[in-house]
Amino acid sequence: MTRSERRLAIRTAALGLVLTLLVLAADLAGAFATLDRWLYDERARHCQFFARPPTTQLVYCDIDDQSLLSVGNLPWPRSKFAEMVDEIRLAGASALAFDVLFAEPQEPTPRVDATTRPAVVTGLIDHDQQLAEAIRRFGNVVLPATFAIGRGESSPLFDDVRAALLADLELTVAEVAARIRASSASPHTEQGVAQVYLGALRAAAFERIDAAMRAAPAATFEQVRPSLLRRTNPDVQASALLKLLRGEYQRWQAQAALARLARPRDAGDNLPPILPTFDTQAPIAPLGRASSGTAFVDYLPSGDGVVRTMPLWLEYRGGLYPQEGLALACAVLGINPADAEQVSITADAVTLSPPGGKRPIVIPVHTIRPGRQRLEAGTCVEIPWTGSSDWVVAYQRWGIDPHLSADIVWQSCETRRGIETNIASVDQALLFVLGQLQKEKEYAQLERHPPPPDDFAPRAKLIESLFAELKATQELDFYLNATAEDRKDEQIARYAAAVRTLDQARRTSPELAERLRRQRDQLRKRLAGKAVLIGWTATAAAGSDFVPTPLHPRAPGMLSHGTIFNGIMTGEMWRRSPAWVGRAVTLLLGLITTAAVAFLPPWKGVFATLAAAGAYLAIDGVLLFDYLDIIPAGAAAGVIAASAAVWSGCTLVKLLVEGIERARITRRFRAYNDPALVDYVLEHAEQEEQLLAGQVRELTIVFTDLRGFTRLTEALGERTVGILNQYFDRMVPIIRANNGLVNKFLGDGIMFFFGAPRENPDHARDAVASILQMQAALAEFNKQLAADGLPQLGMGAGISTSHVVVGDAGSHDRSDYTVLGDGANLASRLESANKYTGTSNLITERTVEMLGDAYVVRPVGRLLVVGKAKPVMAYEAICAAAECSTPQRRRVELTSRMVDAYIAAHFDACLESANELEGEFGPHRLVDLYRKWCERQEALVGSAAFEGQIVLAEK
Numbered sequence: 020m021t022r023s024e025r026r027l028a029i030r031t032a033a034l035g036l037v038l039t040l041l042v043l044a045a046d047l048a049g050a051f052a053t054l055d056r057w058l059y060d061e062r063a064r065h066c067q068f069f070a071r072p073p074t075t076q077l078v079y080c081d082i083d084d085q086s087l088l089s090v091g092n093l094p095w096p097r098s099k100f101a102e103m104v105d106e107i108r109l110a111g112a113s114a115l116a117f118d119v120l121f122a123e124p125q126e127p128t129p130r131v132d133a134t135t136r137p138a139v140v141t142g143l144i145d146h147d148q149q150l151a152e153a154i155r156r157f158g159n160v161v162l163p164a165t166f167a168i169g170r171g172e173s174s175p176l177f178d179d180v181r182a183a184l185l186a187d188l189e190l191t192v193a194e195v196a197a198r199i200r201a202s203s204a205s206p207h208t209e210q211g212v213a214q215v216y217l218g219a220l221r222a223a224a225f226e227r228i229d230a231a232m233r234a235a236p237a238a239t240f241e242q243v244r245p246s247l248l249r250r251t252n253p254d255v256q257a258s259a260l261l262k263l264l265r266g267e268y269q270r271w272q273a274q275a276a277l278a279r280l281a282r283p284r285d286a287g288d289n290l291p292p293i294l295p296t297f298d299t300q301a302p303i304a305p306l307g308r309a310s311s312g313t314a315f316v317d318y319l320p321s322g323d324g325v326v327r328t329m330p331l332w333l334e335y336r337g338g339l340y341p342q343e344g345l346a347l348a349c350a351v352l353g354i355n356p357a358d359a360e361q362v363s364i365t366a367d368a369v370t371l372s373p374p375g376g377k378r379p380i381v382i383p384v385h386t387i388r389p390g391r392q393r394l395e396a397g398t399c400v401e402i403p404w405t406g407s408s409d410w411v412v413a414y415q416r417w418g419i420d421p422h423l424s425a426d427i428v429w430q431s432c433e434t435r436r437g438i439e440t441n442i443a444s445v446d447q448a449l450l451f452v453l454g455q456l457q458k459e460k461e462y463a464q465l466e467r468h469p470p471p472p473d474d475f476a477p478r479a480k481l482i483e484s485l486f487a488e489l490k491a492t493q494e495l496d497f498y499l500n501a502t503a504e505d506r507k508d509e510q511i512a513r514y515a516a517a518v519r520t521l522d523q524a525r526r527t528s529p530e531l532a533e534r535l536r537r538q539r540d541q542l543r544k545r546l547a548g549k550a551v552l553i554g555w556t557a558t559a560a561a562g563s564d565f566v567p568t569p570l571h572p573r574a575p576g577m578l579s580h581g582t583i584f585n586g587i588m589t590g591e592m593w594r595r596s597p598a599w600v601g602r603a604v605t606l607l608l609g610l611i612t613t614a615a616v617a618f619l620p621p622w623k624g625v626f627a628t629l630a631a632a633g634a635y636l637a638i639d640g641v642l643l644f645d646y647l648d649i650i651p652a653g654a655a656a657g658v659i660a661a662s663a664a665v666w667s668g669c670t671l672v673k674l675l676v677e678g679i680e681r682a683r684i685t686r687r688f689r690a691y692n693d694p695a696l697v698d699y700v701l702e703h704a705e706q707e708e709q710l711l712a713g714q715v716r717e718l719t720i721v722f723t724d725l726r727g728f729t730r731l732t733e734a735l736g737e738r739t740v741g742i743l744n745q746y747f748d749r750m751v752p753i754i755r756a757n758n759g760l761v762n763k764f765l766g767d768g769i770m771f772f773f774g775a776p777r778e779n780p781d782h783a784r785d786a787v788a789s790i791l792q793m794q795a796a797l798a799e800f801n802k803q804l805a806a807d808g809l810p811q812l813g814m815g816a817g818i819s820t821s822h823v824v825v826g827d828a829g830s831h832d833r834s835d836y837t838v839l840g841d842g843a844n845l846a847s848r849l850e851s852a853n854k855y856t857g858t859s860n861l862i863t864e865r866t867v868e869m870l871g872d873a874y875v876v877r878p879v880g881r882l883l884v885v886g887k888a889k890p891v892m893a894y895e896a897i898c899a900a901a902e903c904s905t906p907q908r909r910r911v912e913l914t915s916r917m918v919d920a921y922i923a924a925h926f927d928a929c930l931e932s933a934n935e936l937e938g939e940f941g942p943h944r945l946v947d948l949y950r951k952w953c954e955r956q957e958a959l960v961g962s963a964a965f966e967g968q969i970v971l972a973e974k
Contacts, residue, residue: 028617031673035613035665037737042609042661043602044733055656056323060569062655063404066645070405072417074588076351076549077581079422080107081556082119086425089433097125097146101153102432103425103553108157109539111547114350116161116343118316118554118577121150122300124269151309161312161346162302164277166333168317169394171297177215184223189250189260192216224267232271240268274299274336276307281338282357291366291386291397293334294319312356314346316580318566319389319396325567326579331369331384331398343552344583345369345382351550351588352380369398371587382587383594401593401650402568402579403586410574421581423545425553431538438531439472445524448517449478452485455514473535475528482521489518552581595650605657608635612662616669624670632662696760696776696836713826713839718775719786719818719866720843721759722850723750723793724768726813734809742809743767749796757789758782762837768850772838775825783820783869787896790816790860791874816860817849818896820869848884849893852971856880856893857944864892875903877911878918879945883968890968910940917949922967926953 045051080103090099100119107115127143154160183195190198195216196209224247231243245253247264255261277299284290301307315333318326331342341349341356348354352373354361363370371380386397406413414421446469453462461481470477489495498511498518506512554577555564564576571578586592608631615627635658643649725746732739747764754761754771758779762770771789774782794814801811821842828837849861856879867876875897881890897907917932930953933946952969 027673031617031669032613033737033740034672035609035616035669038665038668039606039609039613039661040732040736042657042664043605044736046602046605046657046660051656051660052322054659056321056325056327058655058659059327059650060325062640062644062650063569064408066640067405068641069646071589071591073405073414073419073421073585075419075421076113076588077347077421077584078112078546078549078551079556079575079577079581080425080428080551080553081422081575082425082554084557086429087557089426089429094125096128096144097121097150098144099429099432101146101149102436103428104150104153104157104160106428106431106435106539106542107546107551108153110542110545112551113548114159114161114347114550115157116314116347116350116550116552116580117163118343118552118580120163120165120300120316121147121302121306122165122273124303147303147305151305154306154309158311159350160310161314161343161350162306162310163314163316163343164299164301164340165317166296166300166315166335166340167298168294168296168319168333168389170295172215172218174215176211177219180212180215180219181223184220185226187249188220188224188227188247188264221263221267224264225271228264228267228271232275236275240265243268269303270301272304273301273307276304277301277313277340278336278338280307280310280313280357281335281340282332282359282362284334284337284339288359290364291384292395293332293339293398294330294389294394294396296333296335299335312346312350314341314343314580316343316576318576318579319399320566325569327402327569328387328399329402329579329583330396331382331400331583332364339364342583343580344585345587347550347552347580347584348380348587352377364398366397380587380590382592385595400583400586401595402582403591403593403648404568404570404582405585405591406570408570410571410578413570422556427538428542431535431542434531434535434538435473438475438528438535441524441528441531442472442475442478444520445475445478445482445528448520448524449481449485451513451517452521456485456488475524475532479525479528482525486521550584552577552584554580591648593644593648593650595652596654598652601652601654601657604635604651604654605661608632608658609661609665612665613669616666616673621670621674624666628662628666632658713824713828714775715822716775716825717782717820717822718772718825718838718842719782719820719869720770720772720823720838720846721786721790721816721818722765722768722770722847723790723814723816724765724850726815726854727810728767728812730810731804731812742804746797746800746812749800750793753792753796754789757785757792759785759789760836763835770843770847772825775838776836783818783866784871784873786818786820787862787866787870787874788899790818791896791898794859814859815850815853817846817852818860818862818866819843819846819849820863820866821845844886845884845891848886848971849882852882852884852893855944855971856882856895856948858895860896861893862896864894867894870896872900874898875900875907875911877914879914880918880949881922881966881968883970885971890966906940910936913939914945917946921949921953921956924956924965924967926957929953 087093104115125146127145129140130142130144131140154162179199180195183198184190192213193209196212199212227247228243231246232238235242244264248260251258251260284293302310302313307313317333319329321327329342329344331345332339333342334340339357346356349356349362349371352371353375354371354373356362361372361374363372366386367384369382369384371382373380382400384398384400386395387399388394389396407415411422412420446465449465450462453465465481486495489498495518497505498515499522501511501515506515554575556575556577565573566576566579568574568579611631612628615631616624619627636655639651639655639658643651728739728743731742735742746767747769750769751761754769757773758777759771759773760775762772764770772782773779773786773789779785793816797812797814804811819842821840823838823840823842825838826836828835828839845863849863852861853859858879861879861882862876870876876894877897879893879895882893883890897903897911913932913936917929917936920926920928920932929949933949933953937943937946948969956965
């Protein structure tokens with residue numbers, strides 16, 4: 020490559036870097052949100068090669084169109100839900116959850132006895148009570164609630180109106196406006212008050228009822244009414260205000276029943292931000308008191324309305340409420356979601372600890388900002404949508420059908436009801452015949468202690484006994500074959516009707532019983548031991564809810580709850596990588612594209628760009644997403660945008676200025692060798708090949724890297740290069756002044772070494788002296804940055820003294836005088852390790868040996884860095900021995916005690932020293948690191964697995 024070509028490549032690379040940074044800035048601003056969502060959905064649809072089979076522990080009980088035809092149009096009487104709950108319980112289901120709100124009470128309806136002629140009303144059917152009893156019989160039922168997300172209505176006007184009504188609920192709009200004008204300078208008009216009056220009245224009424232009920236939780240509405248309405252005549256039973264207050268009273272009762280199932284949020288809880296809510300529609304109080312659990316069924320749609328992410332917890336009035344999929348999983352696992360011992364909530368995981376010593380289930384979560392609300396939603400999961408785009412047969416590839424029509428359950432209810440109706444008619448007929456035959460004992464037994472209403476067997480025995488007696492007197496045939504003439508006698512007609520009813524029942528009841536047995540066997544095969552989720556799937560149902568998902572244009576809302584349940588039970592949960600990972604990948608691909616365009620011919624650049632982007636998308640979709648269940652946040656969209664922007668922009672510029680830039684590029688590249696190396700080669704020109712050939716020497720290698728440089732880059736953009744050059748202008752002279760050779764610049768880092776090409780017995784001391792002087796120079800540089808209003812920088816260094824190969828490495832036309840070997844790798848790893856230990860530099864044990872007494876160092880620990888099979892003892896250079904202060908020596912002493920205790924597996928002593936170190940010198944990352952590793956290693960005391968090391972899992 021000629022000089023001009025090289026110069027052009029550099030300029031193209033600079034442009035590529037700028038374009039990459041612009042793409043990163045645009046990504047941060049959300050410019051690629053639509054593309055990112057589209058790629059997210061494409062991954063979910065097409066990258067399912069390694070998807071685990073769904074759980075067989077969940078059955079969706081679909082309230083579908085066929086169910087509406089069988090049961091009737093909505094709303095269904097809750098007594099019908101009660102019958103279905105009983106059938107599901109008898110089928111052996113382990114847990115039941117509803118995706119149906121029961122927020123309003125149902126009016127009782129007349130109970131009609133159809134066995135009499137004419138039919139008579141025998142009482143009232145309390146539908147709510149029947150469902151509550153069925154839920155109580157089941158025992159493991161989760162009822163849903165829906166919450167209004169946000170902090171609620173708040174404005175100076177609303178707050179003033181609410182405060183006035185809190186004092187007196189009977190104030191009119193005009194009276195409220197007058198009071199506000201009289202008590203404050205707020206210029207609220209009567210028209211303005213009227214706009215918020217109703218909402219403020221509801222809020223004030225609920226607050227007043229809440230205060231009254233907290234004082235007397237069992238009080239009825241009539242008992243609390245006098246304290247709410249001091250001016251209204253107690254004889255008044257109907258008014259708009261009374262209706263509103265009764266509604267708020269019922270709402271309070273429902274929320275009180277709901278609150279008993281919530282997880283209290285204590286002031287000391289170290290929880291991530293939980294999405295707040297300001298109102299709820301809870302199950303009515305009788306149902307709430309009967310249920311064993313509650314959950315929210317609200318969605319958190321993305322900007323395009325698609326349901327991809329869901330918080331696992333919401334907060335309402337100081338209580339935390341789980342998402343329905345999580346609540347159902349807890350019900351199946353025998354976990355109480357309100358128990359902090361069984362359900363742990365942190366910023367990155369919700370951990371379920373099933374009883375019986377079973378392995379904990381860790382659900383990865385993260386925090387987002389939903390929509391444009393100024394709220395944070397922690398404990399969010401990526402819903403692990405799996406299967407085909409047709410939700411009805413989504414799991415067909417695994418041979419699993421989790422859907423069961425509610426109509427099948429209802430058919431069992433209908434058959435059982437038919438049996439009960441039939442048996443009711445039989446009981447009436449038996450009582451009549453027993454009375455006619457004067458069998459007082461049997462009559463009294465049947466009337467007072469009848470067998471279960473669906474058990475025909477004892478009745479069949481009684482029928483056979485009576486028929487045998489009637490047959491012996493030849494009455495049986497008479498009543499069975501009574502003519503119309505015979506039935507003109509009312510007594511004979513009643514007798515004949517009763518006998519015929521019994522005769523028909525003994526022939527049809529076994530058939531009905533067999534039908535019910537088959538139906539229940541079918542249900543038992545589908546439901547035994549499983550969780551059941553009841554929800555709407557009927558397209559014509561007014562109460563049904565359909566939502567778009569990554570896989571489905573429209574899918575029943577309960578599928579989102581079931582999919583979360585499935586992910587928890589199978590472990591197939593997606594976890595989103597930190598946002599910086601996506602930015603880093605975008606930066607990397609932008610740089611790769613930059614390199615491809617800058618240093619390759621145009622056609623090769625296109626191929627390399629497409630290959631790099633395509634390879635990453637394959638890795639992203641198949642390896643990361645499908646196999647490892649990791650979603651690199653924003654990476655795919657950033658890669659496409661960066662590759663496209665960098666390739667198109669750089670290619671255009673390269674084509675325009677290619678000829679002009681070649682000379683400048685050539686000059687720039689020729690200036691890249693260290694002057695010390697050039698001088699040495701010139702001094703020994705006759706020995707050039709021998710001098711630059713590979714040699715094994717003991718050298719000291721140093722890697723440095725800046726901390727906080729990303730923030731500086733974001734603040735300055737392309738001007739960062741100038742700041743970086745100023746930094747290098749300060750640091751490089753220090754290195755060279757201490758006999759160091761600058762090998763290469765690594766972004767904002769530097770690699771340099773001591774002891775070559777010139778022999779230097781003090782290479783370790785020179786290396787440490789360089790680092791300490793560079794730290795001092797950086798402090799002065801930070802003052803300049805601060806004066807310019809720029810972020811401060813930090814520097815980490817890794818120093819390794821080791822035998823390495825040093826020499827000229829590369830191709831025949833391009834080479835680099837560098838070092839190769841484990842010592843160089845170790846120095847790089849130690850530089851990165853500073854992030855975890857909180858140190859400014861880390862040096863090896865051999866470096867410390869060569870320092871002698873010239874410098875004060877403190878031990879950091881036995882660090883097992885990536886790429887090493889055995890831990891290495893690392894130290895931090897503090898200062899020159901002659902300059903060491905008393906506090907510095909005290910810090911070294913305490914650190915040494917802490918490290919020595921840990922290596923000796925004396926964890927209590929280690930923690931004691933850590934506390935003492937923190938007490939004297941304040942919090943430090945190294946102290947926190949040792950605390951964490953003491954907790955991890957306590958279980959390994961005495962084990963061969965413990966070698967006193969601290970494992971650093973990342974570079």
